[in-house]
Amino acid sequence: MEQIKQWTIDKPTLYSVVKYVLLVVFVFVLIQLVRRLLRKQVTDSTARYKSQKAIEIVGYVVLIFLTVSYFTGNIRDFTLAIGLFSAGVAITLQELILSIAGSLYIFVVKVYKPGDRIEINGIKGDVIDVDSIYTTMMEIGQWVSSDNYSGRIVKLSNSFVFKGPIYNYSSDFPFIWDEFNIPIKYGSNIELAKSIVIEIASKILSEYTANSKSQWQEVVNKYYIEDAQVDPTLAITLNDNWIQFNLRYIVDYKKRRLVKHILNEEIHKVVLETNREVELASTTLELIKIPELSVELKNNQTHANL
Template identity: 35%
Template sequence: MIRRIAYFLIPLAIAIVLWIANLTYGNYYLERGAIMFFAVSIVYLFFKIALQDLVTRKVSDPRNQYSLHRAVSIMFYAAMVLAVIGTWIPNIRTLAVTYGIVAAGIAVALQDIFKSFAGGVLLFISGVYRVGDRIEIDNKYGDVIDIGLMYTTILEIREWVEGDQPTGRIDILPNSLVLNHTVRNYTKQLNFIFEELNVPISYESDWRKARDRILEIVRKETGPVADAAEGQMRSLGEKYFLEKRAVEPSVFLTLTDNWINLGVRYPTWARERRTMMNRISRAILEMVESEPDIDIASATIDIVGFPKPDAERAKVSGPPDR
């Protein structure tokens, strides 16, 4: 807080000094400089001290507080630029023409930058994603750790790492991507996703028993997630048109040439996909080991014969004709 007060007092002091000098020498530039530094100090007082302090006191949620702080920073820099330019071009018509010419030239030369800026403003207004969300955009997956005016920073997941776990890399994405790419948000309104696990069992196995035991295991492991998922789906249905959908674990049977495939569908927390699959897989393997009438199936190949070697084929067919 002391530093912010100092940043407010420094331009204010400069403005006072320049104004006193202007009263003494009557110089146009001294007058404009005094007005500019005074405007800068007022803008800083309003945005960085009064408004930012209000956000800190009134908003308790850390993610919302962070987003509002970033929005205040954007408005602060925009107001600062307008204050500086407006000070040196007092005529409104000239000011409007100047803004238009400068804006047109900059828009053509720096269109990618302006797209990123527009994307950043859109993110703060619409909340397509926020800090802490897990997103996918332009085939990049990760957890959002910062949303700036021009770029979004994510902690990357996937790539060569399985199970939606971090790679350890930081990706810097331009905010312009939200304008022309689909954004998939894993945690915006639903904190869970559905996962599937295929368990092949032999035709000699007791498939009914296997189905019931696997369903029992999955329900035990995903109980808290399924309860929370049902409540979240109900809340989503109140906001959007959404037919009632089952979120509890299910097992679906598929007949193949080699085995009976038990497709297990279950909800899991978006950030615990691999952990949940590991727990369920271990529990299913332990169950199979304890049940003699349930066997995991695998592909088999029956070899019905071998080709004869070249020497043996030549001996059978005899010497070639001359």
């Protein structure tokens, strides 16, 4: 620093800028060294990720404090400097400031974390990283059916946590309710059909039902919400074409498509074994009777005078 001071003795402003840049570089280098040390020493991936993010946030705070105190020259002017600084950059850096504030909000309030499945700003996917500016997601849906990965990695500004709703599939309660309809033909043994659907659903979903009950109770105790049915339920509706069975059940949020496939396959297999006592309906047209048609043909002769 003395050599730099001698070199810039006639340029005090240049000396201050060089000194400030060196201090910033030193802080950045120190942050990277600490991050590398944590990466080597901490074996648990979750703890390693959180500790590195914490070091990154601390680094930003240190840089802000260092910048203000350096250019004001007095810690007592810190509040005034912050006010002037905020007024100067509020418009030009509004999105950046909101993103940084959003990252702090996500970290402190635990809106979501890496590994959660969320939907935000119309984008649905699994969170794979949250930094000081962006949330990175592995997208699901779009042109692929159900909850499958599309293959696109999406970076979304953290400022969106202040701009709209955030749907979290896995926070507090990592289960979701799903349902599908089963058309049963009129004339089928309805009681047998009901027992088939409920027995298969209870057997296949037993693990999810058991695991979800205790976790749902924690949600009820934590939030102002009424208790809900987590066991599989069946509702019956009569319409013009068939008897509609609506099966509603609870399932792991990442296994919705697989479980629906297994349920449909097993129900169809058992229904076929009933020897048409229970039949699945379909949209078909049945002609009960063809009306009698009477056709009379008359030959008209035309005479022409030549």
